[in-house]
Structure formats: structure tokens, C-alpha cells
Amino acid sequence: MEISKDLTAASSTPIVLSILNDGDSYGYAILKRVRELSGGEIEWTDGMLYPVLHRLERLGHIKARWGESETGRQRKYYRITASGRAHLDEERRQWKVVNTTMRGIWGSIQVAFTRTPPARPLLLLAPQGI
Amino acid sequence: MEISKDLTAASSTPIVLSILNDGDSYGYAILKRVRELSGGEIEWTDGMLYPVLHRLERLGHIKARWGESETGRQRKYYRITASGRAHLDEERRQWKVVNTTMRGIWGSIQVAFTRTPPARPLLLLAPQGI
DNA sequence: TGCGATACCTAGCACTGTTATGTATAATGG
């Protein structure tokens, strides 16, 4: 499926950070991982990904190091930083706000399934004050 | 909450089309509706909204007509077109693909909460090897 | 009279994905 430019722009950073948050990776592998995670629906180009990686590195959200594959190929591995994790958290919060808002407009179907918490939980594992 | 530029760009079109899909409206009212729908989290500026409306009109997704408020103020009302509804459907599909993908990565970070209870929970406070 | 809310509009800036192109190596198939 073709994803619009704007949606790609909005999702590329949190997706890359999320992938790196699961473990170090490199450009080509990230492209394949995105395709895999989306069930083949999202197809990124390398010309779009590399500038994203360079920008994230410039901002200090990820750090690069050169490494070698089993076959001897040079690879540039990226690792998420503490700053990157904080940024990812912020992006996730924003994404959820927007997603919730949009689903609110779309979904007259969606029923809020709020459940009143029990007045007295069966197990008081962490009482306040401790 | 501050929503990033990219996320705003990606969500502005489907949000505007969704609001107009619920009924005709005009610029200033759309701004208030977005704030209301998001629970006050999304604050659009008019300088951002009007170009969006003009673009959607140029693309044929909405149609404008001048009207009058109860007080005699001039208002530019917008109505969604058939083309606009089709575009909205397409945007929703894309949004869902991306959202599902992102939730997939985020979910993998969290610990899976399987129904299978631990064999001896009380005694497994420390993993083997300690 | 002054102020905030209502109601619309636009120019220039900065950022970013797309497209196209370049470089190089390893594996595969004929």
C-alpha cells in the first residue's frame, strides 16, 4: 500500500526509534524490518531512510558505529541513546493523542469500555504510604 | 500538548475531512471542534488551518460557499464532496496500517502477559544463576 | 472607548520525503 508522504514523515522517526529500542540495527536491516512489521504494506526507500538516520544521529537520539557482517561487509550499526528513548516516549504520547482523537471522530462504533474499579481489591499489594 | 509538525501535517487532512463528513462547518468552528475532540490536547492555529482548507478545495475534496451567521457575520462554509469522502477512506486505511505497525513494535517491547501462570510464583523471585 | 472573541486571509521560512544517481561488494544462476 502506498503511504502518503506526510504520514511517512510522521511515522518514520518513531518507527526507527522503536526498532532500535529493540536492539541495534543498520540501514538495510531496518528497511526489511519495517516491511516485515507492516506485513508488507509499508515499503520504505533507502533514499528516505538514510537521511532519517543521519538526522537522528545529529540530534543525538542514536549513535553510529562501523561494524562487519559475517561475510565481511561493512555495516553502520545504530544504537538508541537515552535521549532517543525519551524522544520516543514523547512521540508515542503525541501519536496516541492524535490517534485517539481521530478514532473519536471515525468511531461512533467504538464503545468506551470503562470499568469501575473494585472498591476493595482482593489483594492489597501496594498500599499507599509504603 | 504540543504536537509535532510532521504529525500535524499527517493528521490535519483526515481530521478536517472527518469533521466535514459529520456536517458542513467553517474555519473557526473547525478549530474549536478539534480542540474539543482532542480534549484540549490539540491546538491548531488558524494560519495552519486555512491553507489546508484551500488546498482541499483546490483538490476538489471540499466545496466552499459563503453564508451568514445568526448575527450577520460572514462565514465560509465547507462541505465534503464525493471525492473527499473517497480520499478520507483512503487516508483512514493508511492511518490504520501505520498505527497497527507502530503498536506492533511498541507491544513487542512490553512483556507478554500470557495466561499461563508461573509454576511456582512465590519462589521464583530470583532467576537461576544467582 | 477598549478589549477579547469571532472570522477570514497570505507571504516567507524551514524542514523533509521523493526521485535520481553514484559507489561498492557478495551471492546466485546461466
Next chain:
DNA sequence: CCATTATACATAACAGTGCTAGGTATCGCA
């Protein structure tokens, strides 16, 4: 042995778009 594909990284020019900052105007209220 050679051609093709996959792997692996990089950048320049282009086009689209929100943001900032500014402008115009009416209405209700104190």
C-alpha cells in the same frame, strides 16, 4: 566466466506544507 540480484551506504535537487508573523474586519461587553 559473466550478468543479475541482493546487500549496503550516500547525497543533490525538487516539491510540498506547517509555522510564524502579519493583516483586515465585525460584534459583544464593560
